[in-house]
Amino acid sequence: MKELSKNDSEENISEEMDKEENTNVKELNSEFVGETNNNGDNSGDIDKDNSGKNSDRGRQEDDPLFHIKSGLSQLERTLSGEGYAFCNLICKDKNLGVIPKEMEKYVHLKYVNMSHNKITDIENLYKLNNIIFLDLSYNLIKKLGNLKSIYLKNCLYMNMSYNLIKIVEDIKLKNIMEIDLSNNEIDNLNIYCSNTVKKLILSNNNIKNIHFKNILTNLEFLDISSNPVENLQFYEIAPNINTLKINNNCTLPINQLCYLNNFKNLESLDMENYLYFKDISYKEVKQILLQNSKDLNLIKFNGNRILSKTTKS
Template structure:
């Protein structure tokens, strides 16, 4: 059914002062799970001071009517049937959009210049092309789609947190434009190699979670040494994590690491890793001298 005035009135709550400070108004509307098939602009427009909209668990196919809410800050539209990200560029305050569990197949044509949080998990994305139009995005969740790489992400210097678990990502290429990212979660993908993590692109990356991939060798892990800010790494459920002296070997190649697989590195672990690294350096130097 279409959204009705009666359904809206029943879902209103949270009276606050209006953004212009001239009065009081309802700022929250919850019509989740009401079997709503369409949002009607003429039904929403009388509530121009709404800031928070919850409409999850319906059968919405389009959300463009939200443009009738000039004070809107956030919208939760997860678990609907929406196939395209709505054009809400005219909304001056709109910052957060949850479109998880919908049918979005493309991010092309995005017009959400003020958005800081976008959740498009569990959709039908095969590419991140168009994401570079998210000029203010700080948190982006693209987990459980059909992505094979980060190609198309483009320049997103404001991005701080990227979640891309449960895809089919085979390469970390495409992250070059995420120069401000501090956290990446890419669990449950198909990564074999860790090529593509350049320090000049990911110099601020502090936390990297790659659990449940196909990384088999510490030599791949050693490539992460190029990331100067990396402090936390998760490699659980990769082949490499089952090797002998796994934690020690990772700490040998990543001596700045503070947390591995959710466990803080102990003083004893760091001391032993430093000792092993020093021994190997001496052996390598001796071998080089003997060969000279």
């Protein structure tokens, strides 16, 4: 066998390296050409991608949890001090029909605004005991179920106005101070209501009679305007009311006005557009209310604002 010289060996190695390099270049060129050819007419793939993205976006917008996660804000340290959690949720006008069960996991929420949606049931919020402010106005809620004392333990303010609520059951929330149930379809009110309530707004419903199962010593503000109320005989149950709105009423008999004398802390009374006042003078109304133990500022009477006060002689 012929021995290879050093020069022959180096030339062979060089040739092998050139062949390998050319092969690699060809492979790379082939891949590049393939990619170029694929990209040369990829409009269909782009359309598919866009279609897929739009489909995913549509699914997200239909997912209540997606909107809830998007509405979270305001990081605060957790009660345990071991981390941080979102405490605010603003999820308005998102076309939500339900409050998902997963909401129960957001135990650190304090401020919740889910108004202007299509929500019909709120039970999945009941266990969120750190909520302080709750706004569910402008939804499609038909019933306010029994709010037990173990629910929403720290809730101070609840706005349920502009819904379709017809039935209201007992409200036993431990710390609730203000409830707005205005502009609903409530026709009867016979409930237990937490004695912590200071302000109760029931205007623009169909309420004829008001009955509470317990004494509300802390209730100071009561708005029952624009209701077909037929009696005011709840003074023993709510003795400390200082502001009472009974304006825009056409069903309350004038002989019921004498019961206003039993609200011993009454300071502001709104009787604007009270039907029976068309045939009665301010002086006569003043005489009816003279027995009241405190000065009474009759703020509105028969469509006119009156700043004078009745005083007990």
